[in-house]
Structure formats: structure tokens, C-alpha cells
Amino acid sequence: MTSASRPNKPVLSLHVPEPPRRPGEAPDFSGLILAEAGAVARPPVHAPAETLRDLPWTLIRVLDGQGRAVGPWNPGLDPETLTAGLKAMILTRTFDERMYRAQRQGKTSFYMKCTGEEAIACAQAGVLRREDMGFPTYRQQGLLIARGYPLVDMMHQIYSNAADPIKGRQLPIMYSSRAYGFFTISGNLGTQLPQAVGWAMASAYSGDDKIASAWIGDGATAEGDFHQALTFASVYRAPVLLNIVNNQWAISSFAGIAGAENTTFAAKGLAYGLPSLRVDGNDFLAVHAATAWAAERARSNLGATLIEFFTYRAAQHSTSDDPARYRPGDEAALWPLGDPIQRLKAHMIHEGIWSDGDHQSAEHEAQEAVRAAAREAEAVGTLGQSKVSSRTLFEDVFAQPDWRLRRQRQQLGV
Amino acid sequence: MNMIQALNSALDVMLERDPKVLIFGQDVGYFGGVFRVTDGLQARHGLTRCFDAPITEGGIVGAAIGMGAYGLRPVVEIQFADYIYPAYDQIVSEAAKLRYRSAGQFTAPLTVRSPYGGGIFGGQTHSQSPESLFTHIAGLKVVIPSNPHDAKGLLIAAIEDDDPVIFLEPKRIYNGPFEGWRDRPVSSWAGHPQAEVPEGYYAIPLGQAAIARGGEAVTVLAYGTMVHVALAAAAHCGIDAEVIDLRTLVPLDIETITESVRKTGRCVIVHEAPLTSGFGAELSALVQERCFYHLEAPIVRVTGWDTPYPHALEWDYFPGPERVAEALRHALSGEAV
Numbered sequence: 001m002t003s004a005s006r007p008n009k010p011v012l013s014l015h016v017p018e019p020p021r022r023p024g025e026a027p028d029f030s031g032l033i034l035a036e037a038g039a040v041a042r043p044p045v046h047a048p049a050e051t052l053r054d055l056p057w058t059l060i061r062v063l064d065g066q067g068r069a070v071g072p073w074n075p076g077l078d079p080e081t082l083t084a085g086l087k088a089m090i091l092t093r094t095f096d097e098r099m100y101r102a103q104r105q106g107k108t109s110f111y112m113k114c115t116g117e118e119a120i121a122c123a124q125a126g127v128l129r130r131e132d133m134g135f136p137t138y139r140q141q142g143l144l145i146a147r148g149y150p151l152v153d154m155m156h157q158i159y160s161n162a163a164d165p166i167k168g169r170q171l172p173i174m175y176s177s178r179a180y181g182f183f184t185i186s187g188n189l190g191t192q193l194p195q196a197v198g199w200a201m202a203s204a205y206s207g208d209d210k211i212a213s214a215w216i217g218d219g220a221t222a223e224g225d226f227h228q229a230l231t232f233a234s235v236y237r238a239p240v241l242l243n244i245v246n247n248q249w250a251i252s253s254f255a256g257i258a259g260a261e262n263t264t265f266a267a268k269g270l271a272y273g274l275p276s277l278r279v280d281g282n283d284f285l286a287v288h289a290a291t292a293w294a295a296e297r298a299r300s301n302l303g304a305t306l307i308e309f310f311t312y313r314a315a316q317h318s319t320s321d322d323p324a325r326y327r328p329g330d331e332a333a334l335w336p337l338g339d340p341i342q343r344l345k346a347h348m349i350h351e352g353i354w355s356d357g358d359h360q361s362a363e364h365e366a367q368e369a370v371r372a373a374a375r376e377a378e379a380v381g382t383l384g385q386s387k388v389s390s391r392t393l394f395e396d397v398f399a400q401p402d403w404r405l406r407r408q409r410q411q412l413g414v
Numbered sequence: 415m416n417m418i419q420a421l422n423s424a425l426d427v428m429l430e431r432d433p434k435v436l437i438f439g440q441d442v443g444y445f446g447g448v449f450r451v452t453d454g455l456q457a458r459h460g461l462t463r464c465f466d467a468p469i470t471e472g473g474i475v476g477a478a479i480g481m482g483a484y485g486l487r488p489v490v491e492i493q494f495a496d497y498i499y500p501a502y503d504q505i506v507s508e509a510a511k512l513r514y515r516s517a518g519q520f521t522a523p524l525t526v527r528s529p530y531g532g533g534i535f536g537g538q539t540h541s542q543s544p545e546s547l548f549t550h551i552a553g554l555k556v557v558i559p560s561n562p563h564d565a566k567g568l569l570i571a572a573i574e575d576d577d578p579v580i581f582l583e584p585k586r587i588y589n590g591p592f593e594g595w596r597d598r599p600v601s602s603w604a605g606h607p608q609a610e611v612p613e614g615y616y617a618i619p620l621g622q623a624a625i626a627r628g629g630e631a632v633t634v635l636a637y638g639t640m641v642h643v644a645l646a647a648a649a650h651c652g653i654d655a656e657v658i659d660l661r662t663l664v665p666l667d668i669e670t671i672t673e674s675v676r677k678t679g680r681c682v683i684v685h686e687a688p689l690t691s692g693f694g695a696e697l698s699a700l701v702q703e704r705c706f707y708h709l710e711a712p713i714v715r716v717t718g719w720d721t722p723y724p725h726a727l728e729w730d731y732f733p734g735p736e737r738v739a740e741a742l743r744h745a746l747s748g749e750a751v
Binding site: 133135165166167169170174176177178183184186188191193194195196197198199200201202203205206212224225227228229231232235396397398399402403404 | 436462467468470472473475476477478479480481482483484485486488500503504507508512513514515516517518519520521552553555575576577621664665666668
């Protein structure tokens with residue numbers, strides 16, 4: 001190309017985002033948009049969306065570095081709620097560790113931990129009602145655990161054994177429980193978002209009082225489903241919470257590959273006219289408060305809220321992943337927003353309602369509960385040792401099987 | 415009634431009967447749909463029973479799945495079947511699989527209506543016949559009516575069905591039973607026996623074919639517009655064909671098909687969709703498996719070509735009565751293609 005063809009213009013260059021640091025380098029968190037605990041104002045829930053446009057550009061935090069709960073977003077939770085929340089997070093982490101080991105021992109094919117993200121599901125489980133419907137991803141196991149769903153049933157699902165509530169149909173951790181307000185998890189990313197909006201629209205259409213809540217990862221916000229869902233949620237003012245769990249990593253792609261270099265994920269709600277919060281996802285109290293604010297809006301017929309929970313995926317994406325190959329090894333340990341369990345623990349100790357001894361007891365209790373559930377599940381069988389009858393292969397394709405399915409079942413000889 | 419009025423009547427009846435039924439889609443609300451199928455329904459039943467949706471087919475079907483999971487019976491319109499592909503993931507990975515993957519905890523009893531097929535000079539984006547993309551998917555039912563009476567009864571059955579139904583409406587015959595002659599006047603449904611449509615509720619069970627014309631010489635398997643083309647072809651060449659209108663592709667009425675082919679010993683399969691991996695391939699395999707020793711000639715398929723649907727050359731693409739008649743003669747002669 002001649003210079004005459006591009007007067008006064010630089011040569012075009014393609015930009016491909018790269019994370020600030022790679023393995024072997026010191027983590028760099030200088031680009032993060034953070035805020036002091038207590039610094040963000042809490043508007044009334046009926047505040048019009050156009051008055052809330054600053055919220056996606058800051059970070060709602062309640063717990064400060066000294067374990068104090070500060071500022072207008074402090075939900076002022078009672079000791080019982082705090083204790084239940086902390087225990088749910090401890091149990092979730094303990095469960096994850098046990099099932100991760102079970103996968104390594106060959107007891108199942110696959111597992112995904114939510115380490116570092118426990119506050120999100122465990123706090124939200126207490127704000128949403130069981131009659132509401134959650135449309136989770138595979139990293140919201142804390143919803144089930146915080147609601148007291150039987151750990152042994154989760155394990156039966158993970159082991160795909162004869163007692164699996166969903167008959168061995170799904171990959172491990174793709175739970176489903178209508179009774180616990182937990183929609184069947186899809187392995188296809190983002191599809192649950194428009195479904196949650198539709199569920200919420202159905203509730204509004206029916207004059208019901210239930211709301212829906214959906215979760216999506218930072219990476220999957222690039223899917224069309226995310227934008228379809230925000231469009232529908234905005235247009236029909238659906239009573240739904242749309243939660244983005246920004247844990248910084250989509251397998252090996254950092255959030256910049258999903259657009260985080262140029263905006264925040266919360267800010268994506270602005271163009272849809274949706275109130276959009278950006279929240280410290282490792283702060284149990286901030287998660288609780290933001291969720292309660294959004295849920296109250298939804299229940300008041302004020303429509304949908306988008307919430308970005310800013311957190312960090314401390315574990316590998318799944319048992320098939322090795323983060324040491326693409327990110328600094330100590331990034332999780334140095335994450336400036338800390339660990340959700342340690343932060344809530346410090347707060348409760350500061351408040352004088354918890355002690356190191358209590359914490360050790362809670363950890364011990366969690367281990368015992370997980371161990372007992374594992375014994376029970378493994379007595380039924382781990383992956384391959386036990387499974388549902390082959391006849392069930394042909395069930396639930398339709399409400400009533402057609403002649404093809406009846407014939408094919410005969411061909412399989414079951 | 416013409417087919418549009420019959421479909422409108424079905425929706426009207428179901429909105430009246432069941433508060434869990436609601437309708438949404440592009441332009442279906444105040445305006446009543448680009449083909450007028452939802453005309454007047456919003457005014458009669460209210461804003462929330464029949465309303466406009468944004469231009470996001472994935473969002474439309476995704477939201478309908480959530481509504482179905484809640485317990486409603488949504489009926490959504492995808493304005494043209496050619497526009498259904500952005501919703502394909504929601505249909506295939508979600509609607510079709512919910513019951514199975516949740517062991518029956520969650521289901522998606524939704525009906526996806528969509529005008530399909532060519533013959534209207536719609537070019538490649540307003541003419542396609544994507545039925546085999548759905549018949550291939552476990553968990554979906556696929557319905558294609560060929561006349562106003564069936565359209566109403568089948569749509570009511572689809573809405574009442576507890577599983578997701580893809581309801582494809584042959585738009586070429588919305589206003590009349592098109593026989594496929596490019597150079598002859600088009601007839602209307604007026605006076606046609608199958609345009610006699612009762613006002614009230616009636617359902618035609620899914621999975622039952624109809625014999626559009628009884629005959630002894632050769633069995634023709636067709637659906638949608640091509641039923642009328644096949645009838646015209648039989649009349650044109652004077653062959654005593656038995657024309658079977660499948661009406662639903664899934665579940666398929668295999669018994670009616672088998673019985674007819676065993677009687678005639680010959681089979682011609684007609685569809686407008688392209689040949690390769692079309693639903694005719696499945697029909698051909700089934701007929702061969704079940705009727706091999708009754709067949710006196712190779713099974714013949716008459717289909718659209720394996721090309722995109724053209725605009726200027728639409729009549730070169732459309733498998734009209736002359737091509738079908740040629741196939742009938744071929745089946746009678748018994749020669750291999």
C-alpha cells in the first residue's frame with residue numbers, strides 16, 4: 001500500500017487483549033476498579049434507572065479490612081443469619097474439596113469447585129425464597145447446600161448412580177431440583193438467562209408473587225442469550241435478578257476476552273435501561289444487601305436488576321483444567337478482595353459472635369456431614385459401579401414414548 | 415375458512431379455554447401478524463395474552479421455555495421458518511431436552527408456530543423447509559398441516575401437548591390449495607371440503623396421517639403444500655395413486671404408511687426441502703425396512719434440489735406436479751433412478 005492511500009493515518013493494527021501477567025510473573029491488580037467499603041450510596045429501590053448510572057463504575061462493599069460492616073449497604077444481619085451463612089460457605093468448600101478428591105480417585109468423571117465464590121450463592125440462597133426459581137450455572141452449588149438440599153443426593157448425581165435424582169442423564173454437578181428452586185443446569189452457556197426472564201414474565205403474567213434469578217459467568221456474557229435476556233427483561237420489566245459472576249477467568253481466557261478492558265460487566269445493563277450494580281462478590285454482606293435490594297425491586301413490580309459480582313475463581317475451571325499454564329500461581333492468594341469465608345469469619349469475630357474455636361468446630365461438623373453423605377452415596381455406588389436401569393434410557397424423552405422409542409427399547413433388550 | 419382464519423380460530427379457542435395459553439412473537443400483537451394469523455386476538459383477549467416481541471428469536475423461544483417451565487402454555491410465532499436458526503440452540507439443547515435431563519422435573523410445553531416453504535417468490539430467506547432439522551432432534555414433535563380443517567385441530571392438539579411442538583405452516587397454501595402449476599390460476603379455499611371448519615373446539619390427535627386420496631397403483635407420502643401438488647400430479651397423469659398426508663412427522667403414523675405401501679407395492683416420497691438428509695430419506699428407510707418384500711419398484715423421492723432456494727429460478731426449484739407425475743410413472747415402470 002502506498003502512503004498516499006492512507007494520508008495522516010497510522011497503519012491499522014489488530015488488538016488482541018492479554019492479561020497483565022502470565023505464569024512466573026507477579027500478579028498485577030492495578031487495573032481493577034475497586035472502592036472503599038461503605039463508600040457507595042444506597043439508593044431507594046424505586047429510584048429510576050437513570051439516577052443509578054454511577055453504580056456500575058464503582059464497587060459496593062460492606063466489610064472493611066478490619067472486619068467491620070460499614071456504610072449504607074450494611075444489611076444489619078442477625079447472628080443466626082450470619083452463622084448460617086458462614087456454615088453454608090464452609091460446608092460448600094468442604095463438599096467441593098471432597099468431591100474434587102473423589103474425581104481424582106476415579107469415583108466420578110468430572111467436578112467443578114466454586115472456591116472463592118461461595119459467598120455469592122450462599123448469601124443469595126437466603127435472600128431468595130425457595131418458591132422463587134433460580135436458573136444457575138455449574139458454580140452455584142452453594143444455593144442447594146445453603147438450603148439444606150441433601151448432600152447425599154448431590155453425590156448420587158455426581159456419581160451417576162442408581163439413586164441419582166436425574167437418572168444419570170447429566171454430567172456430574174448438573175443438578176436439578178424443582179422443590180429447591182433450582183432449575184436444571186444446562187451445559188450450554190447462557191441459555192438459562194432468557195429462560196429465567198420468561199419464568200419471571202410468567203409469574204408476572206399470572207399475578208404471582210414469585211421472582212426468578214439467573215446466573216451467568218463473565219465469559220458467557222458474550223453469548224447472544226445474555227443480550228436477548230437483557231432485552232426481554234427490560235422490555236417487559238420482568239421480576240428477575242440477572243447475576244453476572246465475574247470470576248475473572250473463562251477457562252483460560254481472562255475477562256478482557258469478554259470485553260472487560262473497555263467497560264465493566266455491570267455497565268452492560270445501562271444501555272438496556274436496567275439498574276445495574278457492581279458488587280464485591282467476596283463480601284457476604286454486600287452480596288446479601290445487593291441481592292435484597294434487587295429482589296425488593298423485583299417484588300415491587302419495578303422490574304429486573306443486573307448485578308455483577310466481582311470475585312475470583314480461586315480453583316481450576318474444572319478437574320480437566322490446569323490454571324498454572326495460563327495465570328500466575330499466587331493470583332488467588334493475593335486477590336485484593338480476599339477470601340469470602342475468612343472475611344465473614346473476621347467480621348463475626350469482630351462482632352463477638354464467633355471464635356476460632358467455633359470455626360474449627362464448624363469445619364469439623366462440615367467434614368463429618370460430608371463424610372457421612374459420601375459413605376451413604378458410595379454404598380449405593382460410584383460412577384460405573386451402580387447405575388439406573390437401562391430401561392430408563394427411553395423414558396422422559398416425551399411425556400409418552402412413541403413407537404420408535406418402544407421399538408428401540410425392545411432392540412436394546414430391556 | 416382459509417388456513418389463516420382456521421389457525422386464528424384455533425388460537426382464539428385456546429385463549430378462551432385456557433388462561434395458561436399466551437401468544438407472543440414479532441408483530442403478532444396489535445397488528446395481528448404479518449400473515450394475519452393472530453389478527454384481532456389482542457383486542458379480544460387482552461394485551462398480555464397476545465403481544466409483540468423484540469426481534470430476537472433466541473430470546474422468544476428462551477423466554478417461552480421459562481414460561482413453560484413455570485406452567486404456562488406459550489405459543490410463539492417465528493415470523494418465517496428461515497428466521498428460526500437463532501433460536502435453534504434454545505429449541506434443540508433446551509426445549510427438547512428439559513424433560514429428559516431433569517428426569518421430568520421441568521418440561522417445556524411450548525408450541526413454536528412458523529410459516530415455511532416456498533412458492534411465494536421469497537428467495538432463500540423466506541422459502542426454506544427446515545423440518546428435518548427438527549425431526550432429527552429427540553424430544554421434539556413436528557406438525558405440518560395441509561388444509562384449514564387440519565390446521566385448526568392440529569394446532570389445538572399441539573398447544574395441549576405436554577411436549578414442545580414445532581408447528582410448520584405451509585404459507586403457500588394459507589389462502590388456497592396450491593397445486594403447483596406456475597401457469598394456471600390459483601384457487602382459493604372457498605368451497606373446498608377441508609375449508610369447512612367448525613367454529614368451536616376440536617383437536618386432531620398428533621401422530622395420525624390422513625389418506626388424501628385412496629388409490630391402488632402407488633403410494634405417495636407427502637405433507638403440507640406437496641399434498642396438493644401430489645393430488646394434482648395424480649390427476650394430471652391419470653395414475654391411481656394413494657396420497658397420504660402425513661400431518662405429523664413426529665410422531666409418525668407408520669402403520670398407515672406401511673399398510674398402504676404393502677397394498678400398492680410402490681412408493682413415491684415428495685417434499686419441498688432439499689434431497690440430502692431430508693425427511694424423505696427417513697421415510698424411504700422406514701418403508702424399505704418394513705415393506706421390502708412388498709415393493710415392486712425402487713422408492714422414488716421428489717424433492718427440492720440440493721441448492722439454496724432461488725428467487726428468479728423458483729419454478730426450476732419447486733418440485734411441481736410434472737416432476738411428481740414423472741416420479742409416479744417411474745415408480746410404475748419399476749426402473750431404478
